[in-house]
Amino acid sequence: MTLLQEQRSQRLLSTPLRVGPTSWLVPVRAGLVTAMSVGLLAILVVLDLALGDFEMPVGTVISTLFGGGDPASEFIIHELRLPQTTVAMLTGTALGLAGALTQTFARNPLASPDILGITEGAAVGAVSVIVLSGAGGFGGGLVSGTLQSLGVPVAAFLGGLLTATALYILSWRHGIDGQRLVLIGIGLGATLTAVVSWLLVKARIQDAASAQVWLTGSLNARGWDHAKPVLLALVVLVPLSLLLVRHLNALQLGDDSARGLGTRLQTTQLLTLVAAVGLTSVAVSAVGPLEFVAFVVPQVALRLTGGSRPPLLASMTLGACLVVGADLVTRVVIPFAIPAGLVTAAIGAPYLIWLLLRTNRKVTA
């Protein structure tokens, strides 16, 4: 390799940028991947808006989005389709970021919120409210008043937060070890899945049915009310996550090195976990547990950007692409309506098997 080629290959990965007292190491390749996935997202969003029971030309969609367009298209886009597409985009963003955070934090590609049981914790919270609040049914009157009025989103958030707290306490032994975190998380997840099943068995049939739909992760009939909490969480937690990046980089070198480099280890770990739980819980409360998005997307982003940890921005944009794409598939490609969660699971499950095989091989080799 000549010197020039070598320099070029370095530039491809990252290049320094200095303005006054500020200085950055701009990740060129990750930036390109992010920009391209934003382009892909734009295409998917327009298609998602254009296609459906009533098909619209792409030109009409774009002009309607920017304020032109007749009342009919206006109604279809702004009232019917845009809210659902927005929810898909925001939840995908949140789940992609949450997965990138937990996988970096635990130094383990298996450590995503859905594998760690945080998603299941949120599901227990949500299903409890759906099932226990029905008057006259199982637990009628048990959940009523305040909790019922707060509804599914808050219950899901509390469920996710409680699970993460339990996970943190149970995995704590002179610090947090990624391997132990994953094993305990899998155990917690299994327990919580059993709790969900128990709730469903005990529930009235109507309540169980509506809980079941929610549990498969459905984007159907999602409105602006579903989008708001996710947007709020993103506005707060994305900047926080970007501030954590530097410390996550140090954290990757092990606890001792990270502390030797002057990182406040426990503060960084705690903030990372809180951010990931917040993002997961709002996403889950909006659309139900969309399986495997947080698990697969950061690893795909990592392969594309070629770094040493899942990139946060590219994980967000690719997460949005995946969920909007899943929405498109469920509404357009497949002739009968299926929940979007099934599409993401169909992509995620084979990947999980492949990852387990590969990890296993590495240990035995």
Place this chain on the structure above:
Amino acid sequence: MTSRLSARGLTVGYGGDPVVHDLTVDIPDGQVTTIVGPNGCGKSTLVRTLARLMSPTSGQVVLDGAPITSLGTRDIATRLSLLPQSPIAPEGLLVRDLIGRGRHPHQRWFAQWSQQDEEVVVAAMAMTDTSDLRDRPLDQLSGGQRQRAWIAMTLAQDTDLMLLDEPTTYLDLAHQVEVLDLVCRLNRERSRTVVMVLHDLNLAARYSDLVVVMHDGRIVTQGPPTDVFTAEMLSDVFGLEAEILSDPRTGLPIVVPVSSSANPASTVISTTALAG
């Protein structure tokens, strides 16, 4: 003799019996101090406590005249660096990214890669002979190359005090010598104060200004290698019957095991160290 880093009446434990007992030591500035002792004597615990990774149950570590607990962790990181015993790196991490991470305590969220960061990293690569390796993933390097990259990371932290916890573990003899030559150059050419833990007594004798011998969490003796290495000390501390020869070239002591009550086979192992 000045000393920026010292331990005062340090007792450290993991809950049960203390691993380090009421230990006091001054690390001499600008010198290479090596801690030796049998397995489980508390060497690593002492180094980890000096690097504020462990908290003493009593006593304190003093850095530049102040108790280390009164200093901010990033402040400490600009004065004292540590290479842990078995550092880990994620798959695919490039050598230059690893070395660049040594700049962490000097960076802020708005100043993540200053001109100075770059210059210090380039100098650290040159010093450790890792410039040619900088675009390669760490996991593809040989053990010796990898250890040089880690030392470069520690060097990029740009601190006068460097603590190295067993920097030669898992390396073959040639690579051990390569790493210790590097440590020696850091000390002589960059006037770094080095504290390290070593297992090989002959290498400790060869590369140290001061040798600290620990046994059961206490310091048994300390001083220049020629004073410390005696047949009596080796027998008392290591349970090793050995003769002390003098290296004809350097005059430094060489430990030659005669026989050992614990393990006769160690004769073979330790004499190979003479080749260094």
